Amino acid sequence: MxxxxxxxxxxxxxxxxxxxxxxxxxxxxxxxxxxxxxxxxxxxxxxxxxxxxxxxxxHQAPHWPGQTVPQQVHLDFEVDDLDEAETLLLELGATKPEHQPGGDRWRIFTDPAGHPFCLTRG
Incomplete structure (x- = not known):
């Protein structure tokens, strides 16, 4: 084992x-x-x-969804309210890429250093 x-x-x-x-x-x-x-x-x-x-x-920031510079890491965070969390994150300096494959289930953002991360409904 x-x-x-x-x-x-x-x-x-x-x-x-x-x-x-x-x-x-x-x-x-x-x-x-x-x-x-x-x-x-x-x-x-x-x-x-x-x-x-x-x-x-x-340091080279990842270029999501492209792979010119790969993601390097990917974090997922569960939130109660996607819209509220999105507003906060954008105010804090995150960006929201155009490519959003999660539909209503999750949203992808990049932190100020370029690392992609997702918010999912709690």
Whole structure:
């Protein structure tokens, strides 16, 4: 039997860890876990899940849905109200690509560093 594994952390490459951590902190309400040293910042949820943001020199943002620069990572967030969440995320600096294959089931956005993520109905 393989060992039981529990996901405890996800780390995103980006050009500006502090800015991306601030975006996700405002969007999700996760708590600041690590004070940024300029090269790394992190957030923690009540369940202990850690989301880290690390500086990568010459970071190239993904170009979703194209694959010129692949997605690199894809996060999904469940929300109660898609319209309300969309309004907030756009105000915080997310963008909504034209290509939306989810219909009424989910919406795709990109964070300020270009990483795609989805909102799904809760």
């Amino acid at each position: 393989p060992p039981q594994m529990k996901l405890t952390a996800i780390t995103l490459d980006c050009a500006d860890p502090e800015a991306l951590a601030a975006f996700y902190r405002q969007a999700t309400g996760l708590e600041l876990h690590l004070k940024s040293d300029g090269d790394f910042a992190g957030l923690t949820g009540e369940d202990g899940l850690f989301i880290g943001f690390q500086r990568v020199d010459d």
